[in-house]
Every structure is written in C-alpha cells, then in structure tokens.
Amino acid sequence: MTTVLSARGLExxxxxxxxxxxxxxxxxxxxxxxxxxxxxxxxSTLFRLLAASWRPGAGSVTLHGEPYxxxxxxxxxxxxxxxLVLQEPDDQIFATTVRADVSYGPVNQGLTEAEVSERVExxxxxxxxxxxxxxxxxxxxxxxRKRVVLAxxxxxxxxxxxxxxxxxxxxxTGTREVAASIEKLTxxxxxVVLCTHDVNFAYAVSRTAxxxxxxxxxxxxxxxxxxxxxxxxxxxxxxxxxxxxxRALGREVTDTRDLHDR
Numbered sequence: 573m574t575t576v577l578s579a580r581g582l583e584x585x586x587x588x589x590x591x592x593x594x595x596x597x598x599x600x601x602x603x604x605x606x607x608x609x610x611x612x613x614x615x616s617t618l619f620r621l622l623a624a625s626w627r628p629g630a631g632s633v634t635l636h637g638e639p640y641x642x643x644x645x646x647x648x649x650x651x652x653x654x655x656l657v658l659q660e661p662d663d664q665i666f667a668t669t670v671r672a673d674v675s676y677g678p679v680n681q682g683l684t685e686a687e688v689s690e691r692v693e694x695x696x697x698x699x700x701x702x703x704x705x706x707x708x709x710x711x712x713x714x715x716x717r718k719r720v721v722l723a724x725x726x727x728x729x730x731x732x733x734x735x736x737x738x739x740x741x742x743x744x745t746g747t748r749e750v751a752a753s754i755e756k757l758t759x760x761x762x763x764v765v766l767c768t769h770d771v772n773f774a775y776a777v778s779r780t781a782x783x784x785x786x787x788x789x790x791x792x793x794x795x796x797x798x799x800x801x802x803x804x805x806x807x808x809x810x811x812x813x814x815x816x817x818x819r820a821l822g823r824e825v826t827d828t829r830d831l832h833d834r
Contacts, residue, residue: 573600576731576763577622577654581631584617591617593787594631599732602758605765606774606794609784610808615767618784619734622765624650652681655725659737661717662710670712670720671696671705677728695727699753715746722753733757735766739773751777771798775812783807 577599584592591614599605599622609615620626622633624640624647633640635653640646658664667673674695678688696702699719704712709720718738725733735754739747754764754777768774774781774794781798782791785807790797798804799815 573602575600576636578634578637579618579622579631580634582618582621582628582633583630584614584621584626584628586617590787592621592628592784592789595784595787595789597622597782597789597791599763599765601731601763602761603763603780604754604758604778605763605780605782605791606778607765607767607782607784608769608771608774608798608807608809613784613807614787615784616736618789619656619736619765619767622732623654623656623734625656652728653730654732654734655728655730656734657721657725657736657738659740661714661721664721664724665709665717668708669705670701670707670709670723673709673720674723674727677724681728691727691729692723695723698726698756699723700749714741715743718742718746719749726757730762732763732765735764737768738766739768739770747773771804771809771812772814774798775814783809 575598579595579597582592582595583590595618607615607618617626621628624633624642627642635650640650665673667676671692675688675692678691683691693702696705699722701716701719701723704716709717712720738750742750751773754766757764766774766778775798778794780791781794782789783797783803785803790803795815798812801811804811
C-alpha cells in the first residue's frame with residue numbers, strides 16, 4: 573500500500589495542557605485505521621491536525637511526502653485530498669437541498685457542470701440517499717443527515733477520509749450501513765481513519781488500531797492492540813467481545829473480521 577499521509581512528532585497543547593506528545597502516524601491507501609482513547613485524549617485534536625484545520629505546536633504532517641503549508645493554497649491542497657466528517661452533521665450542513673449541499677465542494681473546486689453532476693450522483697448513490705436529493709437536509713433524520721455529510725465528503729473524491737464517531741446516534745441497521753460503506757471505500761483505495769468509542773465496531777472494521785493514551789499514540793494490528801488488556805485499561809477502554817470470546821473458546825482470531833462475520 574502507498575503511504576498517503578504521515579505525521580511525525582506531532583505536539584499540541586490547549587493553553588498550558590499538553591494534549592499530544594510526539595505522535596507518529598502513517599496512513600496508507602485502502603487502509604482502515606481505528607483511532608480510540610478516552611474523552612479528552614486528543615482524538616479530535618489529531619483529526620484537526622491531519623485535516624490542516626489546526627497547526628501543530630511541533631512536528632509535521634506530510635501529504636505524499638510534501639509537508640503541509642498553512643496558507644490558503646496549502647490548505648486547499650490538503651482539503652482536496654483529506655476530508656473530515658464531524659460527529660454532528662448539523663455542523664457541516666448549510667444548503668437548502670441535499671443535492672446542493674453535496675455539490676458544494678466540487679463546485680468550489682472549479683469543476684465543470686458535468687463533472688460536478690457525475691460526482692454528486694455517484695456520492696448520493698454510494699450513501700444510499702439518491703431519493704433524498706431534493707429534500708431539505710435539516711428535515712431529515714439524524715442518520716440521514718450523517719449520510720448527507722458523508723456524501724458531501726465523498727463527492728470531493730478524497731484520498732483520506734477522517735470520520736469522527738461515524739456510528740454515534742445510529743441504530744444497528746445504520747451502523748451496518750456505515751461498515752459496508754467503509755469497506756466499499758477502502759476496496760476502492762480510499763484510506764479511512766475513524767475515531768470511535770465503540771471498540772467492537774473498531775475491531776470489526778479496522779485492520780490497524782491506534783490508541784491515544786497520556787498524549788502518546790500506540791498503533792499496530794487491531795487484533796493485537798485491542799486485545800492488549802494492559803494498554804486498554806490504561807486508555808480507559810474495554811477489550812472487545814471478539815477476542816474475549818476467542819480466548820474463552822481457546823482459538824485464535826487470525827483476522828479482525830473472523831468472529832464478526834460468524
């Protein structure tokens with residue numbers, strides 16, 4: 573897999589409180605990374621640094637090996653490749669129709685009308701909301717509004733998609749739909765980094781897990797990281813049910829989806 577995004581030695585403080593302390597992370601094409609940690613661990617901060625919304629106090633982020641530039645041109649470059657979808661959809665919805673909202677990004681990229689239309693239709697179809705295209709977004713359900721925001725991000729054709737709590741507030745059906753969307757995206761080569769408190773969802777959909785604890789990031793194969801009782805306890809998280817059941821049954825999970833698919 574090709575490395576798209578790299579963070580090296582990221583440090584960030586809120587006023588006098590150090591949040592991130594020398595964080596390193598590589599994001600590769602077609603990869604799913606689950607980012608976890610207790611409330612206040614710095615997950616949202618890291619996302620904003622990766623999206624070039626904030627500038628680190630120290631360290632650097634590179635896109636295809638080129639360091640971020642924090643002027644308008646540099647941020648525009650990052651935003652064409654890296655899209656951040658926030659937990660609360662109403663923070664990112666502002667147009668009067670779903671179609672207008674999804675088309676906002678491509679239109680502002682200066683694409684032709686035909687290119688914008690093709691991207692918007694593909695994004696609406698990918699998120700299953702084509703039938704909602706002419707509806708007012710704020711009149712939709714919470715889950716539907718989350719899909720509108722996701723469609724808007726997909727219409728930008730990002731190389732990296734940052735999803736902040738993508739299943740928060742969703743029922744089991746909505747959660748399965750998000751998991752299916754993530755799988756389609758990664759199969760097509762998009763890198764997905766998802767921030768979540770749902771350790772079982774993280775275990776089911778990711779191959780790599782990254783845990784923020786005491787300002788540092790510990791990452792590795794999901795089946796190893798999320799089954800590490802000591803690390804999970806330090807991070808204020810519970811071990812997912814899959815490795816617990818696997819251990820009880822006396823067999824090893826060789827794939828993060830092994831038990832989830834049964």
